[in-house]
Amino acid sequence: xxxxxRILLFATARQAVGRPHLxxxxxxxxxxxxxxxxxxxxxxxxxxxxxxxxxxFRNGRVLRPGRDRVYPGDEFAIHPxxxxx
Amino acid sequence: MSVRLSARPLSVAAAYAALADPRSGAVVxxxxxxxxxxxxxxxxxxxxxxxxxxxALAGLARLERAAREGTGVRRxxxxxxxxxxxxxxxxxxxxxxxxxxxxxxxxxxRLIAQLKREVPIWKTERWxxxxxxxxxxxxxxxxxxx
Numbered sequence: 694x695x696x697x698x699r700i701l702l703f704a705t706a707r708q709a710v711g712r713p714h715l716x717x718x719x720x721x722x723x724x725x726x727x728x729x730x731x732x733x734x735x736x737x738x739x740x741x742x743x744x745x746x747x748x749x750f751r752n753g754r755v756l757r758p759g760r761d762r763v764y765p766g767d768e769f770a771i772h773p774x775x776x777x778x
Numbered sequence: 779m780s781v782r783l784s785a786r787p788l789s790v791a792a793a794y795a796a797l798a799d800p801r802s803g804a805v806v807x808x809x810x811x812x813x814x815x816x817x818x819x820x821x822x823x824x825x826x827x828x829x830x831x832x833x834a835l836a837g838l839a840r841l842e843r844a845a846r847e848g849t850g851v852r853r854x855x856x857x858x859x860x861x862x863x864x865x866x867x868x869x870x871x872x873x874x875x876x877x878x879x880x881x882x883x884x885x886x887x888r889l890i891a892q893l894k895r896e897v898p899i900w901k902t903e904r905w906x907x908x909x910x911x912x913x914x915x916x917x918x919x920x921x922x923x924x
Contacts (some may be wrong), residue, residue, distance in 0.1 A: 703830055704900035753833050770830055770898075777827070777858060777899030778810050778870050778890060 695720050696765025700733070706747065706771045709739035723762035729769065730758065748772040781838035782857040783829055783899075788868045797853045802875035804882040808890055810870040812863050815903075823906040826862045827869060830898040834858075837897040841889055851876045851885050858899055869901075 697716040707713050717729070726749055734741035749756040750770040751763050763769045779796070790809060797805050815822045838856045845854045853875040863869055872890045876882040893899075 701830065703828060703898070704902060708902075750830070750833060753836065770833070772830065772833075772898050773900065775895065775898055776901050777829070777897055778894040 694765065698724075698729070698763050698765065699768050701768060701770040703770070703772060704776070705743045705773045706740060709743050710737050719763065719765055721765065723764040726756050726758045726761050726763060726769075729763060743773050744771070746774055780842050780853070780855050781835060782855075783831060783834055783838065783860060784857070785859070785861040788857050788859055788871050790868070790871065793855055793857065793871045793873050796855050797873045797875040799852045799875045801877065802852045802882075803877055804879040805873065805875045806879070806882040806886040808870075808872040808886050809868050810890070812865045812867050812869055814865045820905040820907075822865065822903050824862050824864045824904040825869065825901045826904060827858070827860045827899060827901050829858070829860055829900070834898050838893070841892050841896070845874070845885050845889055849876075849885055850878075850881050854885075854889070856889065856893060858893070858897075860899075862904065 695718055698719050700715040700717060702710050702713055702715070717732075719729070730744055730749070734744050749758060750772065751761065751767050790807065793807055794805065812825045813822065838858070842854045842856055845851050851874055855871065855873040857871045859869045870890070870893070872886050872893065874882045874886040874889070876885065
């Protein structure tokens with residue numbers, strides 16, 4: 694069943710979009726991470742720069758772009774390079 | 779608590795107490811503080827820290843476990859702040875208790891490097907204005923006044 698994916702945005706990703714999260718509908722069979730990221734880059738050109746060096750997580754687990762998919766109900770997080778400390 | 783991600787101030791005394799262990803002859807505490815960096819004529823007045831909390835806590839716990847496995851390290855703390863921190867405020871404490879100083883220094887240095895590289899925490903600069911806002915001019919006295 695189709696449904697939304699919640700996209701969590703942190704640091705420069707949040708600044709580029711202007712919001713801490715987005716919801717995007719995806720089909721029941723999910724969507725490839727690369728396709729989702731590509732759509733976001735087209736929708737938010739400032740985010741595209743951040744996405745080039747970002748890591749992606751689904752429900753707290755790291756994703757492999759090019760191999761993994763996200764499904765309705767998932768939480769998809771975009772992590773710009775870390776800068777703690 | 780060995781790992782912490784908190785909006786509350788970090789206490790060096792509490793960190794030292796958390797590393798209490800009678801068999802440890804060495805305790806190394808690293809405290810990172812907010813620096814007043816200057817870039818392009820602007821100076822940092824504060825840093826705002828944020829984290830992907832669940833992933834960050836899992837990452838800190840993983841680092842803590844790995845630091846104790848097969849190293850001789852007896853206790854580890856990894857504490858990090860979130861929220862807006864003024865210059866000089868501690869943002870992170872890494873503590874290691876071990877039998878000997880060499881191990882404690884080495885593991886503490888490794889941990890802060892891993893934390894910065896692997897744990898989803900971010901900081902954003904809050905700048906002090908290069909041109910502080912001036913007070914508005916006082917109204918001119920009307921004709922004939924003093």
